[in-house]
Amino acid sequence: MSVTEQPEGGPRRQSRQRNAVLALLDELDGFRSAQDLHALLRERGDSVGLATVYRALQALVDDGQLDVLRSTDGEAAYRRCSSSHHHHLVCRSCGRTVEVADPPVERWAARIAAEHGFVDVQHDVEVFGTCAACAAARA
Amino acid sequence: MSVTEQPEGGPRRQSRQRNAVLALLDELDGFRSAQDLHALLRERGDSVGLATVYRALQALVDDGQLDVLRSTDGEAAYRRCSSSHHHHLVCRSCGRTVEVADPPVERWAARIAAEHGFVDVQHDVEVFGTCAACAAARA
DNA sequence: GTGCTCATGAGAATCATTCTCCCACGCGGA
């Protein structure tokens, strides 16, 4: 929104920092905040400036390589996801995330919009719960 | 999350400020940020402190009288909504909002969760688009 | 290797939201 955007999809310059951020995201399963990622990188020695972490995440989001989720406390969380359209089923307890691509919900959203005369529609759908493993562990 | 919560649902004390916030929300159709509401109140003369606006909104949310939406820029937006479970169809252009209560999407969310062994599920579903009026005006 | 750019990092700046602290007022009881 206010970050300087790369006008063209020109080749992005390579850097240790950007690679480190992407590599870390590849190892993690759930959504993580920029602050968390920064702390993790620092712990493992691949130290990267905080501003750089934000810039790398922003760039990856623009490239469609990351999904962003805004938690209720306003913090943004990022995750490496498949590039095709999907939604998420997220475990509140351990963060385990399942990507869900299911035609019915797509049709549902389109139908609801059409019934009310809305066009250019888009939808946000996230499902939160407790995964089987966490439910078992809690018992 | 960190605001002091009223432990019991005891009767809330009456006040001009709280009433003004609620009255304003009743007149508005779409989701509005706390900052916006504060500015609107100030304009109309019903001046209320910013912190008080936040406190009033928080209280109303706790009472289930308001719905909150987090926009992509991280700002929270509030709207007076019916108390029963529903989702929203929001016009990106004018903010007009339609409440949608539709069994199919509820069943969909439950099914997806069940298929993956998740329990205690909950879902966030919002549909954004351009309403008929705005689409016509743009043409 | 040189040079042109873009990337980085430290810290300042932003901005929404929350907290502190003290004062004012709603409200129930006398």
Added chain:
DNA sequence: TCCGCGTGGGAGAATGATTCTCATGAGCAC
């Protein structure tokens, strides 16, 4: 109506995530 208690309000400071500034460092094309 008058008091007193305790909650609600206001102003401004504090917080915390995110973004910006700007001087410096490092890809990459030649």
